[in-house]
Amino acid sequence: xxxxxxxxxxxxxxxxxxxxxxxxDNEEMEALAESIKEHGIVSPVIVRPLENTKDEYEIxxxxxxxxxxxxxxxSEVPALVxxxxxxxxxxxxxxxxxxxEHILPxxxxxxxxxxxxxxxxxxxRTDLTSGQVVPKSDxxxxxxxxxxxxxDSYKTVQRYIRLTNLIxxxxxxxxxxxxxxxxxxxxxxxxEVEQQDLLxxxxxxxxxxxxxxxxxxxxxxxxxxxxxxxxxEIMSEDKANxxxxxxxxxxxxxxxxxxxxxxxxxxxxxxxxxxKNYRNKQRDAR
Numbered sequence: 337x338x339x340x341x342x343x344x345x346x347x348x349x350x351x352x353x354x355x356x357x358x359x360x361d362n363e364e365m366e367a368l369a370e371s372i373k374e375h376g377i378v379s380p381v382i383v384r385p386l387e388n389t390k391d392e393y394e395i396x397x398x399x400x401x402x403x404x405x406x407x408x409x410x411s412e413v414p415a416l417v418x419x420x421x422x423x424x425x426x427x428x429x430x431x432x433x434x435x436x437e438h439i440l441p442x443x444x445x446x447x448x449x450x451x452x453x454x455x456x457x458x459x460x461r462t463d464l465t466s467g468q469v470v471p472k473s474d475x476x477x478x479x480x481x482x483x484x485x486x487x488d489s490y491k492t493v494q495r496y497i498r499l500t501n502l503i504x505x506x507x508x509x510x511x512x513x514x515x516x517x518x519x520x521x522x523x524x525x526x527x528e529v530e531q532q533d534l535l536x537x538x539x540x541x542x543x544x545x546x547x548x549x550x551x552x553x554x555x556x557x558x559x560x561x562x563x564x565x566x567x568x569e570i571m572s573e574d575k576a577n578x579x580x581x582x583x584x585x586x587x588x589x590x591x592x593x594x595x596x597x598x599x600x601x602x603x604x605x606x607x608x609x610x611x612k613n614y615r616n617k618q619r620d621a622r
């Protein structure tokens with residue numbers, strides 16, 4: 337992939353349209369901004385000339401570095417300019433980010449879908465390259481090639497892509513670790529109305545469906561359609577591994593924490609505060 341190195345003004349850079357990775361303004365971003373302010377950008381961002389513009393570029397790799405540079409008050413960044421069409425750029429974008437240490441299920445899902453769509457659109461040959469035995473269909477050969485590049489089976493790739501059928505609110509539960517991957521795949525077969533009805537039950541009762549419940553939802557949805565009453569009845573059942581717990585609706589806690597905090601981060605902070613309060617009481621009792 338031939339490239340030209342140049343310095344580009346940040347206001348000439350545009351985010352890759354519908355790119356799958358979340359660029360969050362959190363503590364990691366603050367640390368990256370401080371690092372860039374002190375040392376500059378070590379690895380140039382990768383961009384491509386944006387069609388129908390005079391001097392604007394689309395970011396392929398480096399969205400976080402660009403945002404951190406803005407926070408650091410830097411107006412220009414080093415960049416590698418490559419001549420790629422959108423499909424080829426999408427494939428490079430996905431491949432350059434999939435091996436990050438921390439990647440959310442939703443990011444992986446939309447990344448796999450973006451790459452699969454680009455590969456199918458370009459008509460790339462994907463047979464005989466992955467070493468996996470797959471059924472003879474274009475979709476399976478494509479996902480097998482993607483899996484070969486990342487270490488996942490073609491079925492796992494397809495299951496991740498299924499997650500893109502979830503409504504954003506339920507997909508957020510997956511990212512927060514409140515709904516596991518396998519139940520989430522089963523829930524992806526529900527239509528949008530059924531997912532909205534399920535979401536109401538999740539929020540109202542502050543509980544998420546088990547794998548068994550998710551499988552039943554899928555089966556009933558495909559057979560006769562899910563009604564709000566059926567969803568409520570199934571969600572009201574006690575789970576085999578369910579333990580007694582204190583339930584506090586998430587919306588009551590949100591105002592006390594940064595907007596970008598996940599449910600897991602909120603829980604961790606609450607535990608820390610409880611532990612600190614307990615230690616103070618133990619000390620005062622001495």
